Amino acid sequence: xxxxxxxxxxxxxxxxxxxxxxxxxxxxxxxxxxxxxxxxxxxxxxxxxxxxxxxxxxxxxxxxxxxxxxxxxxxxxxxxxxxxxxxxxxxxxxxxxxxxxxxxxxxxxxxxxx
Amino acid sequence: xxxxxxxxxxxxxxxxxxxxxxxxxxxxxxxxxxxxxxxxxxxxxxxxxxxxxxxxxxxxxxxxxxxxxxxxxxxxxxxxxxxxxxxxxxxxxxxxxxxxxxxxxxxxxxxxxxxxxxxxxxxxxxxxxxxxxxxxxxxxxxxxxxxxxxxxxxxxxxxxxxxxxxxxxxxxxxxxxxxxxxxxxxxxxxxxxxxxxxxxxxxxxxxxxxxxxxxxxxxxx
Numbered sequence: 001x002x003x004x005x006x007x008x009x010x011x012x013x014x015x016x017x018x019x020x021x022x023x024x025x026x027x028x029x030x031x032x033x034x035x036x037x038x039x040x041x042x043x044x045x046x047x048x049x050x051x052x053x054x055x056x057x058x059x060x061x062x063x064x065x066x067x068x069x070x071x072x073x074x075x076x077x078x079x080x081x082x083x084x085x086x087x088x089x090x091x092x093x094x095x096x097x098x099x100x101x102x103x104x105x106x107x108x109x110x111x112x113x114x
Numbered sequence: 115x116x117x118x119x120x121x122x123x124x125x126x127x128x129x130x131x132x133x134x135x136x137x138x139x140x141x142x143x144x145x146x147x148x149x150x151x152x153x154x155x156x157x158x159x160x161x162x163x164x165x166x167x168x169x170x171x172x173x174x175x176x177x178x179x180x181x182x183x184x185x186x187x188x189x190x191x192x193x194x195x196x197x198x199x200x201x202x203x204x205x206x207x208x209x210x211x212x213x214x215x216x217x218x219x220x221x222x223x224x225x226x227x228x229x230x231x232x233x234x235x236x237x238x239x240x241x242x243x244x245x246x247x248x249x250x251x252x253x254x255x256x257x258x259x260x261x262x263x264x265x266x267x268x269x270x271x272x273x274x275x276x277x278x279x280x281x282x283x284x285x286x287x288x289x290x291x292x293x294x295x296x297x298x299x300x301x302x303x304x305x306x307x308x309x310x311x312x313x314x315x316x317x318x319x320x321x322x323x324x325x326x327x328x329x330x331x332x333x334x335x
Contacts, residue, residue, distance in 0.1 A: 002239035003209055021119050031125070036267050038242040050313050071300075084272045087300055096300045104271075106242070110120045 006040060007047035007068045011057055018056050023113030034105035035069040037080065060111075069103030073095050129243055132211035136218065136246030142315040143223035145176075146329045147231065149245050151269070152253035153262075154235030159187045160312040161253060162230055163194040168322045170195035173227040174327075178217045180209040180234045187232055196230070197221065208239035209244055230327065241268040249328060255279040260290045263297030270298055276307040277321060282314050 010029065016027045033040055043064055052058050072079050075095035082088070089096040124130065138313060140147045152158045177191035177198045188200035199217045201209055214231065221229075231247060233240045252273040254262055257280060263270045270276075276298060280300060284291075298305055306324065310317035 002242065005206060005243075006125060009128055012128055013121065013123050013125065017121050017123075019120055020118075021117075027116060033242075036271070038238075038268065087267060087297055089296065089300065096296050098300055098305065100271075100301075104128065105276060107124045108121050110118055110122075112116050113119055114116050 002038070002050075003040065003043045004047050006038065007044050007051060010044075010062075010108060011048070011052055012054070014057055014060075014111055015055060017111060018113055021113055023056055023111075025114045026057045026111050027114060028061050028063060028065045028112040029057075030065065030109045030111070032065045032105045032107050032109050034067045034103040035085075036100065036103035037106040040064070053067050056092060065109070067102055070101040072101050073097040073098050125175065126242060126244070129211045132215060132238050133244040133246035136211055136214055137191065137213075137248075138246075139218065140223070140229060140248070142245065143226075145226055145229045146224060146332045147229040147247040147249075148325070149231045149233060149240075149250045150239045150253060151233045151237075151250065152235060152255070153237045153258055153275070156235070156255040156258065157212065157312050158232050158235065158253055161279060161310070162191055162196075164228065164312055164315075164318055165322065165325070166191065166194040166196050169325075172234050174225060174314045175228045175230060176221050176223075176226045177230045177232065178209075178214065179232040180213070182206070182234060182303045188240070191230075191232070197226070203234055206239075207234055207236045208243050209233050209245060210243040214245045237262065237266040237269045241266075241272070248332060249274045251275045252313055253279055254294075256281060256283045257285050260294035261297075263294065263301055267301050270301040270305075273302065273305065274282040275324065276302075276305055278307060278309045280311060280313070281309045281316060282311040 028073045030064040074097035091113035175196045176195035179187035180201045185200040188198040192198040199220050201213050201217050250273045308321040
């Protein structure tokens with residue numbers, strides 16, 4: 001149950017940037033969430049509607065861009081993804097020496113203001 | 115007119131900033147701090163008791179225990195020789211940097227050499243909320259199963275040490291250590307790991323030696 005804390009953090013960042021840009025209203029938020037970062041489910045939208053009442057974010061819509069995890073094998077250099085959401089050794093050469101190329105993202109990319 | 119404002123700011127930026135402040139404050143007071151994370155029942159409190167038993171003759175230690183409710187863990191840490199502060203998170207599944215800061219206010223920091231933070235039992239949330247401790251340690255345990263690195267990758271990615279507790283149960287449980295360690299290696303190559311048993315005391319020496327090396331190393335830098 002960390003979604004409430006995360007939702008509060010999202011609202012704090014959005015309102016701070018909105019105010020810096022003299023926004024009357026924030027209508028949309030674009031979030032980028034990597035497959036290997038925090039688990040975030042639909043309850044964020046529920047908390048969002050509750051905690052942004054009477055703020056410039058009230059009624060704003062949250063858009064989640066999910067970024068799949070990509071690994072690069074340190075042996076053969078090929079890139080691969082999770083298999084059915086599960087971590088696996090390199091499917092090409094079976095090495096378990098790999099680096100994470102993407103999937104750890106967790107940021108507010110942009111907002112639409114009026 | 116609607117317009118787009120580009121932000122690109124980490125959702126954890128406010129917490130990370132507070133974690134940085136905690137880190138500076140702890141270092142200034144000369145404390146070496148460790149954040150202990152694990153699932154419920156992995157043996158966090160037992161391991162902290164074992165650690166305290168070994169270190170309290172040589173160091174002055176504060177313990178901060180996070181739990182959703184009750185002060186059982188802080189009571190056990192106090193019994194084992196630490197000055198303990200309980201954080202009740204009121205339903206939150208993790209300690210965040212702000213909660214740690216408030217708990218630090220209750221301690222006379224320069225009095226202590228070491229701070230042990232026992233996070234809330236959970237394998238998802240504590241991974242995302244940095245506290246500002248010098249080291250982050252994960253405690254896995256044999257009964258949890260060998261698939262945990264595969265199911266909770268975020269937890270295994272950024273820790274500095276891994277304790278594998280309850281190894282005395284290995285003869286009774288289907289736990290494939292090679293499969294488990296392969297998952298760990300994929301997420302965190304070179305992660306130092308200590309198979310231990312709080313029950314028999316096996317492996318505790320190696321963990322304490324590592325911890326003391328880390329403490330000594332932090333004093334010289």
